[in-house]
Amino acid sequence: MSQSGYTARMTRKPAGELRTGFTTGACATAAATAAAGALVTGEWVDPVEITLPRGQKVLFPLESRAEGAGWARAVVVKDAGDDPDVTHGANVTATVARGATGGGLRFFAGEGVGTVTRPGLPVPVGEPAINPVPREMIGRSLADLAEAAGISADFDVTLSVPGGAELAERTWNPRLGILGGLSILGTTGIVRPFSCxxxxxxxxxxxxxxxxxxxxxxxxxxxxxxxxxxxxxxxxxxxxxxxxxxxxxxxxxxxxxxxxxxxxxxxxxxxxxxxxxxxxxxxxxxxxxxxxxxxxxxxxxxxxxxxxxxxxxxxxxxxxxxxxxxxxxxxxxxxxxxxxxxxxxxxxxxxxxxxxxxxxxxxxxxxxxxx
Known part of the structure; x- marks a missing residue:
């Protein structure tokens, strides 16, 4: 663990204090970073370090990993800390493949990640329900990996959360027109317990x-x-x-x-x-x-x-x-x-x-x- 970072599975805090946790967006970024790193370099880094939007460096351990011809997949378990988050304990999964040359970064909704069907949200209709900040975090991390390897940042990223469709029924997603699963959310990467x-x-x-x-x-x-x-x-x-x-x-x-x-x-x-x-x-x-x-x-x-x-x-x-x-x-x-x-x-x-x-x-x- 780097001196500037801390682990995503935080130790128990003293009595009376509540643990912070991490957003689905932060978990997805960690999973995508690990998978892309393995795809580009042939080596897995576990735990994998990412930088949150406000500059904090965090290490996320991988729950599982897999790879095949032209793709790699990593799973990070969502730890929401002491917040009563329906996604606490969910397996946030990223599958990364090399995309077409010049195609840039493309996102796809896998199992348990919803699709936007109504206008008014920060993501266009028809797109996977992956909010702008997680997209930026993943894009920045994968661009850094590509630059270090001397290749173009052309990646196809599929995010999934097994069981996410059932979990989404306990959220506001169906009412907002996000169908088929959860949203990948987060603006700071950190979940504050019982945050309003x-x-x-x-x-x-x-x-x-x-x-x-x-x-x-x-x-x-x-x-x-x-x-x-x-x-x-x-x-x-x-x-x-x-x-x-x-x-x-x-x-x-x-x-x-x-x-x-x-x-x-x-x-x-x-x-x-x-x-x-x-x-x-x-x-x-x-x-x-x-x-x-x-x-x-x-x-x-x-x-x-x-x-x-x-x-x-x-x-x-x-x-x-x-x-x-x-x-x-x-x-x-x-x-x-x-x-x-x-x-x-x-x-x-x-x-x-x-x-x-x-x-x-x-x-x-x-x-x-x-x-």
């Missing part, structure tokens, strides 16, 4: 796909139940449904810069109370309902302020006050969301859903409605 960045990036791609399809209405929901209600009420197609989750701010800020005429936010009373109170990240670990503020609002509706302030949950307060509080929260949430959108030509409405999946209140530019 990957989720927010997927929301952004969902907006891009919706805009490219010419959709005038999209919806983001805090969970599956709320999403079903919103989709059914407005008859929206799957690619209009953004996987907002807790990241209301991440969705709204992007839509403010990349407008869609109408956006619906659907969620339960607790999450939307936090939005109404100004929180943009609705996760329970990153924002809490302010019961003093909720009590002040309830008091304007005739409720006992002290009783609401003493509530343990937002839904407890809703049970006491009922529909008037639901309507007030829905309208307040709409106003907060509209403020984030600022002067963007976007109209926002709010659907407040109870735990049974019933629509409790709807707030839009025409007012607040109780079904």
């Amino acid at each position: 960045a990957a989720w927010i990036a997927s929301i952004h791609r969902g907006v891009d796909v919706a805009r490219a399809a010419g959709l005038a209405h999209v919806a983001g929901a805090t969970g599956a139940t709320s999403e079903k209600v919103a989709q059914a009420r407005f008859g929206l197609p799957d690619h209009a449904m953004l996987d907002m989750g807790d990241f209301a701010g991440g969705m709204l800020k992007y839509i403010a810069r990349h407008p869609v005429p109408r956006v619906t936010i659907a969620g339960g009373f607790g999450k939307l109370t936090k939005l109404a109170q100004g929180a943009m990240d609705l996760h329970s670990g990153r924002s809490q309902v302010d019961f003093e503020q909720l009590a002040d609002l309830a008091a304007t509706l005739g409720a006992d302020r002290a009783e609401i302030a003493a509530c343990n949950t937002a839904n407890q307060a809703l049970g006491i006050v009922g529909a008037p509080l639901a309507c007030a929260i829905a309208e307040a949430a709409r106003m907060k969301a509209q403020a984030v959108l600022s002067d963007a030509p976007v109209e926002v409405d709010i659907l407040l859903i109870d735990r049974a999946g019933n629509l409790v209140a709807l707030a839009d530019s025409k007012g607040v409605h109780v079904p």
Whole structure:
């Protein structure tokens, strides 16, 4: 291992610290580099060193390798660290062959790697779902190998992830129009445990796909139940449904810069109370309902302020006050969301859903409605 590098299979960190991991793009680069090196020089390097986009040098051990007439294949096991990544443990595989002279670097989707079928993503329709940064990383590494060997950098690279088609069903790929498998992703090469960045990036791609399809209405929901209600009420197609989750701010800020005429936010009373109170990240670990503020609002509706302030949950307060509080929260949430959108030509409405999946209140530019 070089003095500047570190191993891709990192040692356990002290208690309380979370391990970082590596993206599918970094793993694919390592596998492609090892395979291309064997193809060009006839020798395998294991572990293989690559340089990540920010300059870090990392050594990746090979899980397996193979070669034949005019091709070589290497497998790197994806280590996502302590992030709950569906691709953790996947065999990221690169098969490299010499391409036609002057053909340059060409990418192909093997087993378990998807193909882009809708516009709006950073990769053109019909191309393997290998994002720009992994393409650049692989291209740079293989160009260096070719230069050192005194040959042209004409390579055909096929990336595959056995079992990737099944794993992709647990991602946003089908909704984004990436069919047949996973995407090869990563902008830094490193996975930060429980990072919000990957989720927010997927929301952004969902907006891009919706805009490219010419959709005038999209919806983001805090969970599956709320999403079903919103989709059914407005008859929206799957690619209009953004996987907002807790990241209301991440969705709204992007839509403010990349407008869609109408956006619906659907969620339960607790999450939307936090939005109404100004929180943009609705996760329970990153924002809490302010019961003093909720009590002040309830008091304007005739409720006992002290009783609401003493509530343990937002839904407890809703049970006491009922529909008037639901309507007030829905309208307040709409106003907060509209403020984030600022002067963007976007109209926002709010659907407040109870735990049974019933629509409790709807707030839009025409007012607040109780079904």
